[in-house]
Amino acid sequence: MTESEAALVTRVVTDDDQAAFELLVRRYQSPLRNFLRRLARNDADRADDLAQETFVKLYTSIATYRGQAKFATWLYRIAYNTFLNDQRSRVAEVEFDEAHHSPVADSAPSASDEADVDAALLKLSARQRAVFDLHYKKGMTHHEVANVLELPLGTVKSDLARGLDRLKEIFKDRERD
Amino acid sequence: MDTMDARLEVALRKSETAIGDDGFTEVVMNGLPRKSHGGVKARRWTLAGAAAAGSVLTSVLGAPLESVFSTLVLGSGYSMAILAALLFIGSLAGPVAWVLYSK
Numbered sequence: 001m002t003e004s005e006a007a008l009v010t011r012v013v014t015d016d017d018q019a020a021f022e023l024l025v026r027r028y029q030s031p032l033r034n035f036l037r038r039l040a041r042n043d044a045d046r047a048d049d050l051a052q053e054t055f056v057k058l059y060t061s062i063a064t065y066r067g068q069a070k071f072a073t074w075l076y077r078i079a080y081n082t083f084l085n086d087q088r089s090r091v092a093e094v095e096f097d098e099a100h101h102s103p104v105a106d107s108a109p110s111a112s113d114e115a116d117v118d119a120a121l122l123k124l125s126a127r128q129r130a131v132f133d134l135h136y137k138k139g140m141t142h143h144e145v146a147n148v149l150e151l152p153l154g155t156v157k158s159d160l161a162r163g164l165d166r167l168k169e170i171f172k173d174r175e176r177d
Numbered sequence: 178m179d180t181m182d183a184r185l186e187v188a189l190r191k192s193e194t195a196i197g198d199d200g201f202t203e204v205v206m207n208g209l210p211r212k213s214h215g216g217v218k219a220r221r222w223t224l225a226g227a228a229a230a231g232s233v234l235t236s237v238l239g240a241p242l243e244s245v246f247s248t249l250v251l252g253s254g255y256s257m258a259i260l261a262a263l264l265f266i267g268s269l270a271g272p273v274a275w276v277l278y279s280k
Contacts, residue, residue: 018206025205030196048201055205113188136189168181 005071013063021062025055028072031138032079038133039083041122050086054079069147072138076148080130087126120170124163127151131159227272 003023011020032054036047057078065074121129127149134145135156146156249260 018209021209022202022206025202026198029198029201029205031193033196033201034193051201052205052208056208056210059209113184114191117185117188132189137193164185167185171181171185 006067009062009065009067009071012059013065021059024058024071028075032075034137035076035130035133036079036083038121038129038137039080039126046086050079050082054082057082070144072140073144073148076134076138077150080149083126083130116171116174117167120167120174123170124166128159128163131156132163135160223272224276231268 003020005024005027008020008024011017012024029051033047033051036050036054037044040047040050054075058075061078065071121132124132130149131145131151134140134148135142140148142153142156142160145151146153149156151159
């Protein structure tokens with residue numbers, strides 16, 4: 001039986017149990033790095049740096065975890081805020097990315113819908129990418145996504161609806177080409 | 178739901194490819210800040226030392242203190258129990274406050 005996240009957190013807090021923290025990192029490294037890669041537009045190095053920073057922040061603040069929120073909610077919130085802070089420090093680069101870089105248009109035609117969707121998601125804003133990843137890939141409810149990203153529920157729903165419309169447009173364009 | 182919606186839904190919900198650890202966890206663990214254990218250790222030793230010192234002092238000074246207390250009680254309106262309680266609280270207050278409020 002796998003030990004719950006709450007039990008592992010308790011071991012870290014009460015005994016400074018490094019093995020327990022290592023288990024948490026191993027358990028969450030893949031979904032967290034995937035989440036950050038999506039936010040960082042597939043920049044794997046940047047995403048991994050942010051993931052590492054997220055785990056360090058998690059470790060230094062772990063004593064403040066009270067268990068009211070799901071562990072994953074807390075972790076992804078730290079990750080998203082870490083990404084936003086990094087994004088703010090890269091304003092010039094981001095403006096270039098958002099305004100001129102077009103990963104979908106630049107990429108080679110994909111063989112599968114999944115690859116098409118992954119590429120099309122890069123056309124959405126960072127917040128929309130976060131909303132889509134948490135809802136569709138991490139299986140979170142609208143409420144949970146709103147909680148992680150500290151957004152109103154209506155914003156999450158409209159981000160999903162607008163994002164889907166945008167994805168459909170991109171899909172249609174690709175099929176016409 | 179039209180075909181486009183269905184295809185999008187399926188593609189979006191398809192589980193993502195797992196990223197292999199490839200030493201990532203090790204890098205994270207090596208990058209964690211070292212926590213200072215000095216405070217915790219000092220507090221444990223202080224408590225143990227205080228308990229030992231208290232036991233020794235009680236056994237050595239118990240009888241003489243009792244006679245002093247008896248004299249004081251005779252010369253004042255306070256009972257011996259009250260004086261003993263005040264002395265006990267006074268001797269514990271400092272270490273307890275330090276243990277509770279130090280980080």
